[in-house]
Each structure stands twice: as C-alpha cells, then as structure tokens.
Amino acid sequence: MRIARVLTRLNLGGPARQVLASDPLLARAGHAVRVFTGTPEPGEGELFDLALERGIDVVRVPGLARGWSLTGDMRARRFLAAELAAFRPDVLHTHASKAGALARSASRSLASLARVHTFHGHVLEGYFPQPIARGMIAIERKLARNTDRVVAVSHATADDLVRLGVVEESKLVVIPPGIELEPFLALEEGARELHQRLAAPRDAQLVGVLGRLAEVKQPEWAIDVFEMLQARYPRLQLVFIGDGDQRGALERRIRALQPSSRERVHMLGAVGDVAPLLADLFAVLLTSRSEGLPVALIEAAAAARPVVATRVGGVDELVADERTGYLGTSVDELAYGLARLLDDEAAAKAMGQRARVRVQARHSAEALAARLEQLYTAVVEARRCAS
Numbered sequence: 490m491r492i493a494r495v496l497t498r499l500n501l502g503g504p505a506r507q508v509l510a511s512d513p514l515l516a517r518a519g520h521a522v523r524v525f526t527g528t529p530e531p532g533e534g535e536l537f538d539l540a541l542e543r544g545i546d547v548v549r550v551p552g553l554a555r556g557w558s559l560t561g562d563m564r565a566r567r568f569l570a571a572e573l574a575a576f577r578p579d580v581l582h583t584h585a586s587k588a589g590a591l592a593r594s595a596s597r598s599l600a601s602l603a604r605v606h607t608f609h610g611h612v613l614e615g616y617f618p619q620p621i622a623r624g625m626i627a628i629e630r631k632l633a634r635n636t637d638r639v640v641a642v643s644h645a646t647a648d649d650l651v652r653l654g655v656v657e658e659s660k661l662v663v664i665p666p667g668i669e670l671e672p673f674l675a676l677e678e679g680a681r682e683l684h685q686r687l688a689a690p691r692d693a694q695l696v697g698v699l700g701r702l703a704e705v706k707q708p709e710w711a712i713d714v715f716e717m718l719q720a721r722y723p724r725l726q727l728v729f730i731g732d733g734d735q736r737g738a739l740e741r742r743i744r745a746l747q748p749s750s751r752e753r754v755h756m757l758g759a760v761g762d763v764a765p766l767l768a769d770l771f772a773v774l775l776t777s778r779s780e781g782l783p784v785a786l787i788e789a790a791a792a793a794r795p796v797v798a799t800r801v802g803g804v805d806e807l808v809a810d811e812r813t814g815y816l817g818t819s820v821d822e823l824a825y826g827l828a829r830l831l832d833d834e835a836a837a838k839a840m841g842q843r844a845r846v847r848v849q850a851r852h853s854a855e856a857l858a859a860r861l862e863q864l865y866t867a868v869v870e871a872r873r874c875a876s
Contacts (some may be wrong), residue, residue, distance in 0.1 A: 490865055493578035495525045495569065495592035497555055498583055499540060499547070500533035501731070501759055502701065503666055503784030504584045504609055509536060510669045510854035511861055512545050518862060522546060523576055523686035525569060525592070527553025532732035533701065534759035548572065555587060562591060569595035578602060579869045581860075585609055586629070593632050601876055603631075603868035606632070607640040607664075610781030610802060613653055616705070628649075629655045637868040640664050643782040643803020655831075662864060666784050667857025667875050670849065672764040674789030679768035684870075687728065687755050694724045694771040694831060699763060699785040702733035707799075710820050712742050712754065717824040722831050730766060732759040767792035772830050772837060776823065780804055787852045790844035794835045797826040811846035 492515065499505040512522045523546045529535045540547045550572075552564030573581065573596050575797045580603040581596050583589040589606045596602055613626050633639055633656040640646035641663050651658050681691050689695065698711045708729065715727045729739065736756070743754050760766065767773075773789040773796045780802035787807065789796050794813035798804050815826025831838040850856065 490575065490580060490869055491521045491523075491575055491578045492865060493523050493525065493573060493581045493592075495550075495581070495583045495588045497527050497553060497588040498529040498533070499524075499526045499536045500529040500701075501536065501761065502533075502726075504607075504763055504782075505536045506538075506668050506784055507666055507857060508545070509540060509543060510667055512540075513543050514854060514858035515862060516544065518629055518858075520862070520865075523548060523578070525550050525553075525572065527555075527565065527588075530555055530734075532734075532736065532759060534630075534732070534761060536761070539761070551614040553588070553591065557587075566591045566595045570598070573599060573602075579872075580605060580865045582607070582865075586612070586625070589626065589631060593636065597635075600763065601872055603865075603872045604636045605640060605864065605868060606636050606640045607642065608644050608646055608650060608781065610646060610703075610779060611649060612779075613649070613655070615779060626653055626655060633657075633660065636660070637865060637871065638662055640864070642666055643780070643806050645803040646781045664857070664860045664864065665803075665851060666782055666787060667852050667854050667860075668784060668787055668791075669854050670791045670852065672762075673767065673788055674845065674849065676764060676768045676792050681769055683728070683766050683769035687726070689726050689755075690724070692724055693726045694722065695713060695726050695728050695769060695772040696827065697728045697730055697773050697789075698767065698776070699773060699788070700731045700775075700783070702729065702731055702735040702739060704735060705777060706733075706735070707776045707778050707780050708739055709742060710799075710823065711774055712739070712746075713820045714774065714776075714824045714827060715754060716746075716750070717820070718828060718831070719753065721828070723746075725831060726753040726755065728766075728770070729754075729756045730760050730763060731757075764792065771834075772797060772827065774823070774827065775799060775804070777801055782807060787848055790841075790848040791852075793838075793841035793845040795830055795840035795844065797823050797830065799823065807848075809843070809847070813840050813847060
C-alpha cells in the first residue's frame, strides 16, 4: 500500500514517537510510507531529523503549525492537495484536529482514497467556551462523515467521541499507542548521572514530570504536591522534563519557594532521549486534566517506574491503581499516592516491575505497526470493493 501520514508537527510528544516506532516497520513490510508534517512551536523540540535518520520519508509542509492562521492554513492546504495528488496514496492517515481538518479537506478530489483519522485525546469540551466547542464538534462531525475509520487511542476517548456525536460507533476503532520499548526495557538501576547533573545527593528521590509544559497538563499541580510533601520527605526532589508556554509561570512559582525548597525543584527543558533520565527517577508524576493515553506513562512503565497520575482519559487503562501506581483526582490525592511510594521504596520498586510486564505486549512498536497494517488493509479493500 501507499500510505500518507499527516501530523501537525513532529515534536517530542506521543504521536511523533509512534511514527518513529511504527513507520520503519511498515516500510520494511513493503509499504510506501510518506509523512507530512509542519513546524513545532518554540521549546517543543523536534524529531524531524531523527525520522530522516531512521529512513522515514518526511516532507515539511509550509504553513502547517499548531495555531490557527488563515494564510498559513491556506498555504498548507494547497501544498497538501498538490503533494497528495502526486503521491497517490491508497490511504491517508491524519492525526489531531489541525492536520486532520486540512489534509482531509485537501484530499477531496482523490475519490478512491481511504481516509483514517486519529484522536490522541480531544479538546472538544472543557477547553473553550460553549459556542466554540459546539462549532468544533460540528466540524469534526462533518469531517468524520467522509472518513472511513476514526481511531481513538483509548476506550475513554472513544466513549467521549460517541457521547459527543462526533462519529458513529461502526466507524470507530481503538488502537492504543505503541513505541520503541527496547531502550526502556533495557534500563537497570541508574548510575546516578541525573543526580550528578542536578547536583542532587545520590540518595535523592527524584520524581519526574514528563511532557509539554502546557495549561492542560496542569504542571503547577506538581509543585503543589511537592510543597505538601517536601518537609516530611527531605530526600524528595522534583524534575520537570519538557518545555512549553507554561514554563515562565512555573519558573516564577519556583522562585517564590523558600531557598531550601527551591534548590530541590529542577527544570531540564525539552529532552529528545528520555530513557537514560528515567533510569535515575524514583517515580513519575502526571497531573493533566485531560489525556488520551499518555505515551510518557508507557515509557515510565517500560522503565519499571511507578507513577502517580490524575484519573483522566485513558490513564486508568494503563495504570492499575495500587498495583502499578496511584491515581487521584486532586492535589491532595496525588500527594497521598506519592507519599505512599516514598514511604515504601520496596513496594514502589515492585509496582514498577509490574508496570513493565503490563506494557511489553500491548504497547510495543511491533504491536502498533501490526494494528495499523490491519486497519489500512481493511479500509483499502473496502474502498476497492465499493468501486
């Protein structure tokens, strides 16, 4: 098959990591895969060059970016229309709202093209004022009518899409994320390189917050949790691994801490290879108010690290509460879960090992590539039969 993938950007987030994991395997299976992508925002980092190094056919789309821009979006749509017509894909797979809207619109003239779109979560409620949210739902509903399959990364996301009337259940399929697990599965107890980098004591209990520093991730909650626990647990230190538009606000929060506490909170910025850092973390903390199924927690599990996370989206499909970590819905509950880990390091380590076993089969690159190939084959054959 000839497969075109369109993503708004190849930043350090989950969708891009999944492309790096699955697309070389699809190409190795004999398929022609071309990835179209825009430009990331400042501080997000990018995997474009790494994708090229992996042998992935990647094309930069002029004007394609996360924010809405009339001139940029029109330019991106014209570029995609020309490139898709020239590439002649059998299947178009778009990811997230911006790329999904522009690429599906740009492909209207390709009558035999099978279209697939993935929701890696959604912003259809709880983000914008009701009139805007209703308009977005109407747009997604219209786009879904001309899409052969809509993919959700978790059952929770799929349930939301049905409840909101975005797509009929017969078109919906759940495909959980898959990544290259090997670098994480191979990790053993670290050499405390991260401790040295942070000038932290070797026995410091480093808790990592992985991912974009965006409002939806509520990174300020992590500092709230730290403030609740820092006096009782003097070895606790907090590490933000990522960047984004909330960095300035977090830095102000950190500067407002007492000096003895301030030196125990660190910001590393965007990091391309997080595996070596996970080797030195005691646990991972996720404080988002909305998620699909976060790749950061898959990486933590593969690295045998327990997690404390908000019970949102598909998080509880990945984290077994009180078995591989703790789930909560408030700062107090997250602090309680982290305290339980800090109180019993042996139990925390056992939770991490159970988490590693849970992700190995379900969230590997091979599993993702196989599920995508099966889906692409089904939609392409259905199109051929219909014609």
